[in-house]
Amino acid sequence: MERLASFGNDPFDKPPCRGCSSYLTEPYVKCAECGPPPFLLCLQCFTRGFEYKKHQSDHTYEIMTSDFPVLDPNWTAQEEMALLEAVMDCGFGNWQDVANQMCTKSKEECEKHYMKHFINNPLFASTLLNLKQAEEAQHSETAIPFHPADDPPRPTFDSLLSRDMAGYMPARADFVEEFDNYAEWDLRDIDFVEDDSDILHALKIAVVDIYHSRLKERQRRKKIIRDHGLINLRKFQILERRYPKEVQDLYETMRRFARILGPVEHDKFIESHASREQFLTYFLKQKNNSLKILTEAAGARTYDHLKKTRDEERLKRTMLSEVLQYIQDSSACQQWLSRQADIDSGLSPTVPVPSNSGRRSAPPLNLTGLPGTEKLNEKEKELCQMVRLVPGAYLEYKAALVNECNKQGGLRLAQARALIKIDVNKTRKIYDFLIREGYITKA
Numbered sequence: 001m002e003r004l005a006s007f008g009n010d011p012f013d014k015p016p017c018r019g020c021s022s023y024l025t026e027p028y029v030k031c032a033e034c035g036p037p038p039f040l041l042c043l044q045c046f047t048r049g050f051e052y053k054k055h056q057s058d059h060t061y062e063i064m065t066s067d068f069p070v071l072d073p074n075w076t077a078q079e080e081m082a083l084l085e086a087v088m089d090c091g092f093g094n095w096q097d098v099a100n101q102m103c104t105k106s107k108e109e110c111e112k113h114y115m116k117h118f119i120n121n122p123l124f125a126s127t128l129l130n131l132k133q134a135e136e137a138q139h140s141e142t143a144i145p146f147h148p149a150d151d152p153p154r155p156t157f158d159s160l161l162s163r164d165m166a167g168y169m170p171a172r173a174d175f176v177e178e179f180d181n182y183a184e185w186d187l188r189d190i191d192f193v194e195d196d197s198d199i200l201h202a203l204k205i206a207v208v209d210i211y212h213s214r215l216k217e218r219q220r221r222k223k224i225i226r227d228h229g230l231i232n233l234r235k236f237q238i239l240e241r242r243y244p245k246e247v248q249d250l251y252e253t254m255r256r257f258a259r260i261l262g263p264v265e266h267d268k269f270i271e272s273h274a275s276r277e278q279f280l281t282y283f284l285k286q287k288n289n290s291l292k293i294l295t296e297a298a299g300a301r302t303y304d305h306l307k308k309t310r311d312e313e314r315l316k317r318t319m320l321s322e323v324l325q326y327i328q329d330s331s332a333c334q335q336w337l338s339r340q341a342d343i344d345s346g347l348s349p350t351v352p353v354p355s356n357s358g359r360r361s362a363p364p365l366n367l368t369g370l371p372g373t374e375k376l377n378e379k380e381k382e383l384c385q386m387v388r389l390v391p392g393a394y395l396e397y398k399a400a401l402v403n404e405c406n407k408q409g410g411l412r413l414a415q416a417r418a419l420i421k422i423d424v425n426k427t428r429k430i431y432d433f434l435i436r437e438g439y440i441t442k443a
Helices: 043-048 077-090 095-102 107-119 122-142 160-164 183-187 198-227 233-240 245-261 263-294 297-326 330-345 378-387 391-408 413-419 424-437
Strands: 028-031 061-064
Touching: 028 043, 077 095, 077 107, 095 107, 183 198, 245 263, 378 391, 378 424, 391 413, 391 424, 413 424
Parallel strands: none
Antiparallel strands: 028 061
């Protein structure tokens, strides 16, 4: 298979033949199984079946030559490469010098061929456009963008502006002294040679990986500095002073977390705390003003009026609470209605109803629809209604007390109270009921 040679026309640009060490001339042979670096042989060594270390004579191979047309049937690939090199050396438009350097084509042929296939070729035009867009996208991530009419600042070395910008050069998006500035020194003596042992080769690869991690850390720090506007430290400090002292202290404390949140989120976080401080200041000011008003006579009268209104509203809510509580017990509800009727008629209440501060007997618990009710007998249902205990909880307490009684051979009231952490009066009623029904025995 013929392939385009990856080197220039100069034979000294090519590596020597691995067999006879002579300079390669096209065509020559490249082993398709060995490398990198590429294993190249001249035709003479290839015909002799030259073998060296891992290379064997039966390996697949490629014939490297540039003596075939690419864009024009009258131009070989070697002449195409020579034309590009000549234009690069002599400059675009100097077609006579280009033809003199090529030696195989005339001035008119060089100009016509270059303009047709490299300038006006739509395939190359779209490729160059894509390359340009990719390059712009790459630079937009690594450098501070400037508008076409803007001129990025170029402070002189060691000037006041240069020190304020920490040696940052906006036109290059680099610092005069980068983070870990001497990271490249570890690579200056590394050379990958084919005769390296596996351990030495792995060690060199590890050094390169470490260097890559150091470059990533350098890029990460540079990105944080650019995103948060830390390049011009004086300008950043001026912006910081617009906040009150408390927010400035918070800004200083939370600065270490800015790299995690990102610039926009970090600024929102600081702004929210600044708003919170302003609100607290306003609230305390209003509170002090209210206390000041209370010390005045007019403020005292206003306070008394508002206090009376609040007491009336509280009394209404208390009455509503009593109605909701007594409505569950018909007898208690009748007593409460009679009491309210006496009060409304101007008589003293004939039926004494305990006040909110006294103890009132709660109505029995309604077990309808509660889980576990079907597992209780009539006496157990009556107990649960009187002590206002749901059936599920009663069954758990009963099982715990019965198991402990079986283990100990008897159970005391103090032990029962230690097992079930509920009201002591309810515990006594459950304990007495279980002894009376024969579920447990006294110790």
